[in-house]
Amino acid sequence: MPELLDLYGKTxxxxxxxxxxxxxxxxxxxxxxxxxxxxxxxxxLTPGEVAALVGVTTPAVTKTxxxxxxxxxxxxxxxxxxxxxVRLWLTAAGRALQGPVEDERRRLDDxxxxxxxxxxxxxxxxxxxxxxxxxxxxxxxxxxxxG
Amino acid sequence: MPELLDLYGKTxxxxxxxxxxxxxxxxxxxxxxxxxxxxxxxxxLTPGEVAALVGVTTPAVTKTxxxxxxxxxxxxxxxxxxxxxVRLWLTAAGRALQGPVEDERRRLDDxxxxxxxxxxxxxxxxxxxxxxxxxxxxxxxxxxxxG
DNA sequence: GCTACGTCGTTAACCGGTTAACGTCCAAGT
DNA sequence: ACTTGGACGTTAACCGGTTAACGACGTAGC
Numbered sequence: 001m002p003e004l005l006d007l008y009g010k011t012x013x014x015x016x017x018x019x020x021x022x023x024x025x026x027x028x029x030x031x032x033x034x035x036x037x038x039x040x041x042x043x044x045l046t047p048g049e050v051a052a053l054v055g056v057t058t059p060a061v062t063k064t065x066x067x068x069x070x071x072x073x074x075x076x077x078x079x080x081x082x083x084x085x086v087r088l089w090l091t092a093a094g095r096a097l098q099g100p101v102e103d104e105r106r107r108l109d110d111x112x113x114x115x116x117x118x119x120x121x122x123x124x125x126x127x128x129x130x131x132x133x134x135x136x137x138x139x140x141x142x143x144x145x146x147g
Numbered sequence: 148m149p150e151l152l153d154l155y156g157k158t159x160x161x162x163x164x165x166x167x168x169x170x171x172x173x174x175x176x177x178x179x180x181x182x183x184x185x186x187x188x189x190x191x192l193t194p195g196e197v198a199a200l201v202g203v204t205t206p207a208v209t210k211t212x213x214x215x216x217x218x219x220x221x222x223x224x225x226x227x228x229x230x231x232x233v234r235l236w237l238t239a240a241g242r243a244l245q246g247p248v249e250d251e252r253r254r255l256d257d258x259x260x261x262x263x264x265x266x267x268x269x270x271x272x273x274x275x276x277x278x279x280x281x282x283x284x285x286x287x288x289x290x291x292x293x294g
Numbered sequence: 295g296c297t298a299c300g301t302c303g304t305t306a307a308c309c310g311g312t313t314a315a316c317g318t319c320c321a322a323g324t
Numbered sequence: 325a326c327t328t329g330g331a332c333g334t335t336a337a338c339c340g341g342t343t344a345a346c347g348a349c350g351t352a353g354c
Contacts, residue, residue: 004272005166005256010202011275012159013341014282019152020342021289031310047333055157060311062334067309084319084332108285109152115281120274125151127263127271128158134262135161138255142168160311167312178340194303207341209304214339231302231349295354302349312339323328 008131015112022104026097027071031056033101035064036090039074040098044087046079073097155278162259169251173244174218178203180248182211183237186221187245191234193226220244 020030028036034054038045045053047061054061065088068074073094079085113121167177175183181201185192192200194208201208212235215221220241226232260268 003256004260004268005162005252007272007275007279008159008162011279011282012155012163013202014279014286015152015155016159018282018285021286029309048331055160056310057312058333059313059335064310066334082320082332086333105152109150111285112278112281113151115277116274120270120277121151123267123270124274124278125154127267128154130262130267131259131271132154132158132161134259135158135165138165138258139161139168176339195301203340204342205303206305206343211340213304229302229350233303297354298352300349300351303347305344305346307342307344309342310340312337314335314337316333316335318332318334320331321329324326 018108019105022108023101026100026104028097028101031060032064032068033105035061035068035088036073036094036097036101039088039090039094043090046085046087050088068094165255166252169255170248173247173251175244175248178207179211179215180252182208182215182235183220183241183244183248186235186237186241190237193232193234197235215241 016030023029023033034056035050038050038053047065048058050065051058051061065074065076069076072091074088074090076086077089079087116124163177170176170180181203182197185197185200194212195205197212198205198208212221212223216223219238221235221237223233224236226234263271
């Protein structure tokens with residue numbers, strides 16, 4: 001079991017669990033905040049637009065949107081000009097969550113960042129970016145066997 | 148959207164996707180290799196033992212074990228002395244995967260590690276360990292409100 | 295020796311994500 | 325005007341993980 005990969009997986013899990021616990025305090029679950037965050041920035045996006053911005057597939061957004069709609073945080077409305085499109089609009093309840101959830105997320109980020117020195121944090125950011133790039137490149141390289 | 152948390156999430160996703168793609172070449176999926184790795188080290192473990200070693204819940208192991216059993220990589224056998232227990236035993240096919248899968252995983256680890264300098268890699272390992280510890284502590288602190 | 299509790303593994307229901315298949319609708323070609 | 329192809333959202337099926345409930349089995353207490 002290689003060290004970096006293993007440690008990375010365990011750390012991911014711990015961070016995810018902590019994030020989920022923080023979001024649960026506001027009735028949200030992991031991932032739902034990403035969808036809401038895009039609507040807080042730009043209300044009335046389509047599922048496809050949200051998916052592209054968040055970096056997930058469109059079905060993932062439609063499923064999460066259904067959950068959030070049932071929770072009364074957003075509503076679906078057809079686009080007036082293009083009837084293929086659906087637009088997601090925040091309700092008052094959905095908009096009201098922005099402050100608390102952003103605070104919560106910042107608190108968690110500060111707690112994690114605070115455990116590191118400034119140089120450690122900076123180096124972590126740059127190395128994470130590098131790791132992400134390499135992993136993405138590896139993936140696309142195998143998807144296109146002869147590149 | 149805080150920087151570290153967001154970047155961490157995206158990196159996790161990229162690493163996971165690359166790992167899954169690597170495992171698919173051997174007919175495995177994410178997580179299945181963890182179960183097998185424990186059996187490669189110690190054949191005949193119980194689901195509960197595997198769960199504790201891997202760091203997941205027991206139901207996660209029983210489900211994965213069913214998939215791997217259907218794939219012919221392991222068999223379930225009742226424990227002779229304690230009939231509550233089930234022991235997971237590798238088949239020849241399951242044992243044959245050890246070399247290829249470990250190579251694959253090492254290849255991926257090397258590719259990621261290779262993109263970093265030695266000091267970067269070392270610092271990444273220590274900071275990841277710190278982040279993991281802080282996230283875990285945060286989680287247990289909320290689970291036990293008054294500690 | 296019987297009971298009562300604790301420890302197992304399994305199952306079911308949920309969550310977030312994926313890919314594949316499908317129906318609807320727009321737009322461009324003829 | 326009709327047809328064809330592409331873009332879009334939804335649904336279904338799968339995967340790995342979780343928590344909660346359940347049934348089978350050991351074991352310690354009485």
